[in-house]
Amino acid sequence: MTKGRVTLPAQEGMDEEIKKIVKRWGADAVRDSDGTKIPDVIKKEADKVYSKYFFTRGDQDFAKENLDELQHMFIMSEPVTATEEEITIPILAGYFKDQLKPDTDNDPKKWWQVIDRTTGEVVSTDQWEYLEETEEVKVTDAKLWHRYTVNVLVYQIWDPVHMYNHITNDWTTEHQMPYDPRYPKTRHYILERLRTWLDEHPDTDVVRITTFFYNFTLVFNDVREEKYVDWFGYGATVSPKALEAFEKEKGYKLTAEDFVDQGYYNSPFRMPKKAFLDWIDFQSKFVSELAKECVDIIHSYGKEAMMFLGDHWAGTEPYGKYFKNIGLDAVVGSVGDGTTLRMIADIPHVDYHEGRFLPYFFPDTFNEHNNPVIEANQNWLQSRRAILRKPIQRMGYGGYLSLALDFPDFVDRVEEITDEFRDMHDHVKEADPYVAPFKVAILNSWGGQRKWMSHHVHHAIWYKQCYSYYGILEALSGLPFEVEFISFEDIKADGISDDIGVIINAGEARTSWVGDDYWKDPEVVEKIRAFVQCGGGFIGVGEPTSYEHQGAFFQLPDVLGVQKEIGFSLSKDKYNDQRTPDHFILQDQHEAINYGESTRYVYQTSKSATVLDIEADDIKLATNTFGDGRAVYLAGLPYSPENARLLKRALYWAASKEDVFHEWHTTNIYTECAAYPESGTFVVINNAYEEQVTQVTKPNGMVIDVTLAPMGYQWFEI
Amino acid sequence: MTKGRVTLPAQEGMDEEIKKIVKRWGADAVRDSDGTKIPDVIKKEADKVYSKYFFTRGDQDFAKENLDELQHMFIMSEPVTATEEEITIPILAGYFKDQLKPDTDNDPKKWWQVIDRTTGEVVSTDQWEYLEETEEVKVTDAKLWHRYTVNVLVYQIWDPVHMYNHITNDWTTEHQMPYDPRYPKTRHYILERLRTWLDEHPDTDVVRITTFFYNFTLVFNDVREEKYVDWFGYGATVSPKALEAFEKEKGYKLTAEDFVDQGYYNSPFRMPKKAFLDWIDFQSKFVSELAKECVDIIHSYGKEAMMFLGDHWAGTEPYGKYFKNIGLDAVVGSVGDGTTLRMIADIPHVDYHEGRFLPYFFPDTFNEHNNPVIEANQNWLQSRRAILRKPIQRMGYGGYLSLALDFPDFVDRVEEITDEFRDMHDHVKEADPYVAPFKVAILNSWGGQRKWMSHHVHHAIWYKQCYSYYGILEALSGLPFEVEFISFEDIKADGISDDIGVIINAGEARTSWVGDDYWKDPEVVEKIRAFVQCGGGFIGVGEPTSYEHQGAFFQLPDVLGVQKEIGFSLSKDKYNDQRTPDHFILQDQHEAINYGESTRYVYQTSKSATVLDIEADDIKLATNTFGDGRAVYLAGLPYSPENARLLKRALYWAASKEDVFHEWHTTNIYTECAAYPESGTFVVINNAYEEQVTQVTKPNGMVIDVTLAPMGYQWFEI
Ligand SMILES: [Mg+2]
Ligand SMILES: [Mg+2]
Ligand SMILES: [Mg+2]
Structure with missing residues (x-):
């Protein structure tokens, strides 16, 4: 319990301090970062040595000799x-x-x-x-x-991540230029260089690939600030060579405009066009094939191949259909919150997952004006509840360890966190957590190809236009539900699976997250109506099912019981019939609900609807019945403990499963419980910074009183 | 000055009281209302007797005998x-x-x-x-x-206005059924009955036509509440007869769906479709022809024909091309505020205009729980500033006078108001007021056909989705500008007239008020850009020029300097550069500006833009230059004295006419000045309920100090 599952960033010139930290944090692996090296003496302290590896940047001589292959x-x-x-x-x-x-x-x-x-x-x-x-x-x-x-x-002419690190840290090094393995010389060079590098790194146990070949889209402006960022973009994957190969493979030609997309550059918020989906497929196939070749070489040296989820991830989409072919041993990713934890932890086809926690040891956080413990605590609280739903096997940190060591409170706190992390694994013993007896499906245009990635511009960064929907993912990341991500094409092709209890559709009109013109596709609305009629649940958030068509903006007003006024039916009188808030969904809400950016001009259309909350004449929360099924409308759902509870209740209610809601449920909304029946254990966690008292109900009805320290936790036998 | 220009509603059984009121209010005309009669003794007190006249309802015997002509x-x-x-x-x-x-x-x-x-x-x-x-x-x-x-x-089977009055006043009379003069029997009957009625009403001087033949759309629901109301609708003008005639006249056939319009019933907020415009034209032609026949008959009896603007107004659109043919002497309309005052006062082709002021003498206002003086004051303050821009010649009230007489404060206040109204006319002597040396054009899809009618659902009724735009009309109704209403078709056909200084485009995306796909019409954007480039002004409010097309939502981001994020370009970093608020436009703003419902997610796109106000990261007010011209963006503009001043400044600034801004300008925003150079007079009014001190600047630069009583006014010689 005092050692293992933890990776430490090491650097030169502070061997004794590092040894002490290795011990205190129980690190069994050390890693280098962009700009650091691991001293030999430290390598000996660790069971495993990770070495970062960049495939398409770092050798400026090669880059300069082959400027036409940039x-x-x-x-x-x-x-x-x-x-x-x-x-x-x-x-x-x-x-x-x-x-x-x-x-x-x-x-x-x-x-x-x-x-x-x-x-x-x-x-x-x-x-x-x-x-x-x-x-x-x-x-x-x-x-x-x-x-x-x-x-x-x-x-x-400058690798964007190198550029970002360089500018952020005031580096003075040469600008690293990225080269493209679509071109034969680069491809050949990459494979050769890998072998050479492996030969030269006998101490390395794990090759930490950062990442493969093409970076996400990151463009700076003329005053060296960020101009455009799309963590999911394929803008940087193009080349004449690739475009010509695409034409050959797919049978049609793409133009610049297929990528520029009117200046929207195929943002994932856009309804994905066939050309873009074909391009993702085409590049993912190429990347996976070459990546497999690289991984095979790494394996031939008896080393592990671990991919960093981020940076040059384009083409290696971990939920895409080619990912499994790469043959990776592990993925590591930056944990920004519960959602990004799940984005890593849910990745299939690898042996283990590692989370790199925040804060990153960079001077923007570790300086005299800042207390890094605050960010560490927030990061841990948001990710812990997600780890309990779907574990990562390892954790770690990144950056300059020397910076962190100047903050003894931070070192202490990380010691506690790493202990807690190992403790978790000791109790859970790889068992699955208890989940509700129905699945929750997030319905959008991307579906399972982009799990935990909706309403997401840049890794875990807050956007005003996103947080009111992103909060749904964040809440779900730590709630006791099995979550699926399904697309409209899934529904059209395969219908709605029997084990799905509730479908969620959330976001603003016209975005890929809501689905735009899919909502005028009869097949889609037919199948969803049939699903709800037969007892299914439907939760709409913001402008769900929206596409102005045939007199309706929300295309499922009969299911939702509400509609949004977009200006064409102001002549129609609206009568919203608000009821006393004693509804199952509201039982833990004692303050005004925070709907974030919220949604305006929503009104009641069905008499069967029950309006639970109205602000300034607009419906913010309503329920409805449709056949044997149920629906809930919410004007927005930013993440908070209150809203996570609201969503949990809404899901059980929509699924008509209130009867089993109490199982492993905690009364205090700042606490949550995760149970592992196969391992005979359960834990109660405190998501707040103050002590909390709560009651937990076991499935047999037995109630247990628990008092938890600030941010605390307690394990029990079932 | 103590008598004239005022019309009083009379009723039976209170002759002495009425006589007293006639004197106190200086009434020179008396009228009946729906449900009242004028006693003969009162008729003698007045110079003129108005009698209401309904063409298409009132004779239940005829209606019952001709149920197929309803x-x-x-x-x-x-x-x-x-x-x-x-x-x-x-x-x-x-x-x-x-x-x-x-x-x-x-x-x-x-x-x-x-x-x-x-x-x-x-x-x-x-x-x-x-x-x-x-x-x-x-x-x-x-x-x-x-x-x-x-x-x-x-x-x-029930005339909707009769139904409304009946239900509101708990009448027990028979439900009046409306008959349709498209049908020959009804047409013949209407003309005959008019003659008979004129024969039987020798005392009547003015036939107050309420209105002609077809009511605006007003539909009630199954619990006797309003279900649908469109003051500008033509829903009630249809009949098999008319549809057959339309096909013959216009050469194509309409179906029910052309009127039902997906349940939107051709709301004026919708982009008007050709079929609907053709129908308006077709019915207006018919109505005007028959109305002219009726007016000619009225004239042949030596009586005046006055049309009430409202109720059965469909087909008599006073800004439509057939209106002048009717040959009316006067119009009378309900004054809800400055905008509706102008809607009446600006009507061409009549000898005089009368305003019916609020409150209407109905028990919903005149009861022990209410003080009708409050509504009277508000109504007078909002309309007075509009009257000073464009006068109505007469004023009046409606309803049951007996109800009003129970409120002596109200009687006193109306005595003051009627005196003030006459005083105004005595000073102005029909001269035109001073206006800015440029015209203001409101650009929408209806243009001059629907002056002062934009963002308007039901006569002067507040709508949450409207007030933030309607405020522009309300502000303009009393500001020193000549206002035009122009359509996109006007611009395409005739370009932009030289005398227009500033174009305003205001409203929410997709509505007729903004113009929807007109903004992807090259001719429209070409002409507006050329206009601004050459020194024109452009003011956009809410979602101006919006139509998502070729990477832009606002189609004139180069002119406005701002754009709205609709979710497709979240990857693009936004840098809003707010400046110190010492701009000409802001010089009278001392508190946070109220943008009403406001607009979210607006950001700066041009470096030439000056951002004057930001709330929660969204731009609320910005200016820009484009060539020799200027533009202003506003997130919304509900009516208030502060916002009227803001708009006045924005207009002068956009027109590059700050140099003459001071002419007849008042320093105190709760006061305004109207000057009549031809009559050698000017007035300063106090729009507030408290005393105000202000300075007025004459064109020669001379400054005058004025102190005004609450709601007061003072006339001066120039
Ligand atoms: Mg790590
Ligand atoms: Mg007269
Ligand atoms: Mg009147």
């Missing part, structure tokens, strides 16, 4: 309004010229596009030319007052 | 979800059966429609039948889980 990206210039018939568009205006460079090795007339954004028409290549000297495109015969953009194929 | 309406049944292949749809479920009755005299299979609202398909008439006994439509071979509605042609 990685690419399509970018859209800022729009220029034509005030004259001849206009010039500065193609890199607003971009960071240290990061991107127009590719003129490949013919701009072939790969670039000038688009009239007023009409959407692609401008004939006769009508424009590239002025290399000024990095401008000159358009002739422009239509006055139309807006023009240029889709430009650029080289990436 | 007025019609198309209604949509509530949707029924098919849980079986044979379903029955109760066609009047949720409707008030005292108001509507299915028309089976005309073949339902010909005039009705059953529609699958899941697909939008019209169900074959072979697949349904009407069960008259149960008032149900039985559909066979329904598609499981689809939603079905029936478009039903119904008779109106």
Whole structure:
């Protein structure tokens, strides 16, 4: 219990301190980070040595010799309004010229596009030319007052993660340039270099691959700030070579606009288009094949291959259909909260999962103006409840250990956390936790391909437009439910599985998370109505089932019992019939519910609906019955202990399973219980920073009183 | 000054009291109301006697003898979800059966429609039948889980305004049935009856027509409450006869769905469809022709014809192209605020305009629990500033005078108001007020056909979804600007007139007020960009220029300098650069600005933009320059003295006319000044309920100090 399951970042020049920490935190593995090396003496302290490995950056000599094999990206210039018939568009205006460079090795007339954004028409290549000297495109015969953009194929001349680390830490090192293994020389080089590196690293037990070949989309602006970030993007995977291979493989040709996507760059919030899905498939296949070759080489050296989930993850989607072919031993990922914990822990086809916890040991957190214990506690509380639902097998930290050692309270707290983590595993013994007798399905356009990734722009970063929906994932990450992610195509192809008790559809109109025009697909609404009619549950949050069609905005107003006014039916009088809040769903709510950004203008349409909460005349919470089934409408659900409880109750109610709600239930909403019947154990945790008293009910009805220290926990035998 | 310009509602049985009031309020005309009669002795007190006249209701004998000539309406049944292949749809479920009755005299299979609202398909008439006994439509071979509605042609068996008055006042009289002059017997009868009535009313000077033939859409529900109301609707103008005539005249056929419009019933908030515009044109032509015949008859009796703007106004649109043909002497309308005052006062082609002020003398206001002076004051303050911009020539009240007489404070206050009204006319002497040296144009899909009618559901009624835009009209109604209402078609056909200084586009996405897909029409954006480039001003409120197209939601982000995030570009980093609020526009704002329902997720896109106000990371107020022109973005603008001032400043700034802003300007925002150079007079008014001190600047720069009593005013010589 005092040693194991923990990975420590090591660095040179502080051997004694590190040895002490290895002992206190019970680390059995050490790792290096971007910018650090592990001293030999430390390697001996650990059972396992992890070494980071970058496939497509780090060798500047190779990069410089093969500038035509650097990685690419399509970018859209800022729009220029034509005030004259001849206009010039500065193609890199607003971009960071240290990061991107127009590719003129490949013919701009072939790969670039000038688009009239007023009409959407692609401008004939006769009508424009590239002025290399000024990095401008000159358009002739422009239509006055139309807006023009240029889709430009650029080289990436700085790896974006290296750039981010470099700028954040004021490094002065050379800018690492990423090379593209689509090109034969790079491909050959990557495999050779791996072998050389493995030869040179006999002490390494685990190759920590950061990651494979293509980075998520991260673009900086002309003042060295973030301009565009999409943790799920494939913008950086393009190249003339890949595009030509795509055409051959898929039988049709993509253009720059398929990637630029009007400047939206195929954000995962967009309804995914066939071209984009085909591209993901095409690149994932390629990446998985080459990654497998690499992993096989690593294995041939008797080492483990561990992939970092993040950075160059494009093409290695862990819930995609090619991931299992790679043959990885493990994944490691950054744990930002319960949702990202689950994003890691649920990954199939690996032997174990490791979480890298926050805070990262970087000077932005570890400085005299900040107390890193606060972030550590919050990170642990949000992830702990998720680990209890789906464990990761290992934990660790990253960055400069030297920074952390200056904060003794932090060192103490991590000692407690690592002990608690091991204690958990000692009790659970790999058993599955008790879950409700029905599954919960999140329905969106991505489905199981992007588990735990909805309403998510950048890894665990708060977005005003997201948190009111992301809170659903965060609540579920630690609630006693088996959660599935299903797509509309799943429903169309296979119907709705019998073991699903409740379907959740959440988000804003038109986004992929809600599903947009899938809601006018008769097959979709037929199957969901039939599901609810036969006893299924449906929970809609925000603008669920929304697509303005045939007089309805919410396409399932009969199921939900409510509708949203979008301005076309103001002439219709609204009568909202609010009831006394003694409903099962509300029994633990003692304050006003926080719906986050919330949703306006929702009103009651069915007399069968029960309106549970109204603010400023708008319905915020309502229930409805439809046939033998039930539905709940919520205006938003940011994460909080109160809202996690609200969702738990809503799910049991929607599934008509209130009769078993009490099993392993805690009365105090700041506490939760996870039970492991096969291991004969259960734990009660305190998610709050104050002491909490709670009661736990066993399935046999027996009630136990528990008092928990701030952030505390207690294990019991069943 | 003590008599004239005022119309009093009279009733029987209180002659002495009425005489006293006639004197105190200076009434020179008396009128009856729905449910009252004018005693002969009172008629003698007045210079003019107004008699209400209903063309299409009131003679129950005629109605009963001609039930097949009752007025019609198309209604949509509530949707029924098919849980079986044979379903029955109760066609009047949720409707008030005292108001509507299915028309089976005309073949339902010909005039009705059953529609699958899941697909939008019209169900074959072979697949349904009407069960008259149960008032149900039985559909066979329904598609499981689809939603079905029936478009039903119904008779109106109760005139909706009579129904409203009846229910509001607990009348027990017979329900008046409206008859349709499209039908020859009714047409003939109407003209005959008018002559008879004129013969029988020698004392009547003014025939107060309430109104002509077809009521606005007003439908009650099964518990006698309002179900649907559209003050601008044409739902009640349909009939088989008219539809057949339409086909002949316009060359194509309309169906029930052209009126039902998916249950939106062609709300004016919808983008108007060609079929609806053609129908308005068709019915307006018919109504104006018959109305002219009636007016000619009235004139032949030496009487005046005054139309009440409201009730049966469909087809008499006062800003429509046929209105002038009717030949009316006057219009009278209900004054709810400044906007509705202008809606009346701006009407062309009549000799004079009369406003009926609030409160209406009905027991819902005049009862022991209420002080009617409050409503009278508010009504007067909001309308007074509009009268000073565009006068009505007469004022009056309506309802039961007996009720008002029980409130001596009210009688006193109306005496003051009527004196003030006459005083105004004595000073102004029909001169035009000073206005800014540029016009303001409200741009929407209706344009000049519906002046002062945008963002308006029901006459002057507050709607949560409207007030944040309606406030623009209300502010403008009393501001020193000449206001035009222009449509996108106007711009496409004629461009933008030189005298327009600022264009305002305001409202929520997709509505007719914003213009929806007009914003992807190159001609529209070309002309507006050219206008601003050359020095024009553009003010956008809410979601101006919105139509998601080619990577933009606001289609004029270059002009506005801002954009709205709708979820597709969350990956794009937003940098809003707020500036110190010392801008010309903000100089009178000392508190947080009230944007009403406001608009979320607006961010800066142009570096040239100046962000003046941000709340919770969202831009609420920003300015921009575009060429020689300027633009202002506002998140909403409910009416208040503060916001009226904000708009005034925004307009002068957008027009680049700050140099003349001070002319006839008052420093205190609760005061306003109207100047009449031709009459050599100006007035300063106090819009507040407390005393105000203000300074007025004359065009020559001379500053005058003025102190005004609560709600007071003072006239000066120039
Ligand atoms: Mg680690
Ligand atoms: Mg007169
Ligand atoms: Mg009147």
